[in-house]
């Protein structure tokens with residue numbers, strides 16, 4: 089029993105979740121975030137060491153739907169502190185080639201992320217174009233893949249900002265759009281906003297892959313070379 093002048097002992101909280109990889113149960117309150125370069129890191133399973141950063145969008149959603157309140161609180165904090173943490177990250181530690189993907193539609197993010205990863209890139213996704221600018225300035229991605237029409241900052245404008253900043257001017261930018269589909273918009277994107285590639289939505293993985301290979305041919309060549317080495321061994 090506690091009296092008013094005696095502080096209550098802190099309540100030891102435990103929140104068990106099931107690992108998406110090995111299915112063993114672990115306590116997320118006691119677990120640390122993983123070491124991935126991510127906008128929002130996930131928890132590393134103490135048994136197999138695998139985090140949920142590479143889980144699919146639907147897998148993550150169903151995991152979060154059943155997650156305890158304490159986990160949502162830790163995620164909320166992670167979201168608020170995420171950009172500052174990334175800005176303090178040394179770009180040399182990022183696994184290359186590295187792509188930053190910006191879209192406010194989670195399903196587009198999921199499709200684009202899968203295609204870009206299949207092309208051998210490590211990825212970081214965000215739904216905020218303003219945040220994307222700060223992350224890009226800190227981590228210098230090889231490519232930024234962004235939606236054109238987003239609230240607050242148009243993806244084409246994000247591209248113009250990146251191209252007009254000394255630090256980020258060499259970052260390649262692919263703009264995707266469902267709305268501005270005509271030739272006029274396409275030409276305008278190249279001329280006025282200095283995009284490197286302009287793609288119409290819905291995004292086809294093969295089209296995205298070809299666009300990446302066109303603007304970053306040295307990465308495509310390195311991937312081809314890796315395949316040859318693997319085939320030969």
Ligand SMILES: [Zn+2]
Pocket residue numbers: 107108109110111112133134135136137138
């Ligand atoms: Zn595990």
Ligand SMILES: [Zn+2]
Pocket residue numbers: 122123124126129130139140141142
């Ligand atoms: Zn992770």
